[in-house]
Amino acid sequence: MSRVLTAEELERAINLLPDIGTVKKNDDNTILKVGSYRLSEAATMQYIAENTTIPVPKVYGSYKDEKTQKTHLVMEYIEGDCLEDVWEDFGLEKKEDIISQLKRILDELRSLEETPRGPYSSEEEFSQGIIDTLLEKEATAFPRLVCEMVQDILKGHKIVLTHGDFLPRNILVKDGKVVAILDWEMAGWYPEYWEYTKIMYRPPYLKSWFKDGMVNKLIKPYYAELAVLMQARQLIW
Known part of the structure; x- marks a missing residue:
């Protein structure tokens, strides 16, 4: 049965992300x-x-408030530390173990x-959707070249279930174990390169987990696809 929180419950809920104000x-x-x-986020979590x-956290309810038109997801609270906050505290052996767990999850x-x-x-x-968006922005010589790169490189890949934001900020750990993604x-069904390129969308070069080479240990790198999409993103956004 889908759970809907009362006004009183909403009022007394504690904000876990004060700077964002969306998770209580x-x-x-x-x-x-x-x-x-x-x-669909709730449906995806239930499917997983x-x-x-x-x-993943259990989903107790999901609904759209008719008054505010905001989506409400009622989920299980899982105790744990955000991996991004504690990564630097781990020794090499623990880091390698966490990476191994995350690789199994992605696989x-x-x-x-x-x-x-x-x-x-x-x-x-x-x-083709990427190409259409590029040409809508500007149909000059360089965008057309990038479109040719898209046609040549972004093909022949498997379609796989993709998280779409698989970063340490979205991973909880406790006592050396990954307890929640x-x-x-x-999330959605995307070409196999999409997970890697989304992780690398804005490379956090100064983060210790990035400097430790965590990304390439988790997932096969797709350098050519990344280069094409970086060019496309610069033109689109």
Whole structure:
């Protein structure tokens, strides 16, 4: 049964992210995520819970408030430390163990059989969407060159389930174990390079976990695809 929080519960909920104001702790077992999120995030988490051993919070309810038009996700509160906050405190052996756990999680996620759903039915359509967006911005010589790069490089990949924001800020650890993968808002079925390129979208060069080479230990690098998408992003955004 889907749980809907009362006005009193919403009022007394403790804000866990004061700078953002979207995640609140309702009680010892429940948190509330409020904002312009997709209801599909809850469906994705339920799918992951039912089909994998990947640790995700239980979803108790998801709904859109008719008055505010904000999405409400009621989820299990999981005790743990944000990996980004504690990474520097770990020794080499513990870091390698955490990386090994995360690699198994990503491998399991990417091994799921594809469940076709929109907005694109194939990698070809996905790449064409990038091309169309580029040409809408500016159909001059350089954007056309980037479009040719997209056509040549962004093809022939498997479609895999992708988290879309697989960064230490969305990973909880406790007693040396990964206890939760959070923030599935950007998840979906994408070409296999997408997870890597999303992690590298704005490379956190100064973060210790990045300097430790964590990314390439977690997932196969897709350098050519990354280079093409970096060029495309500069033109689009």
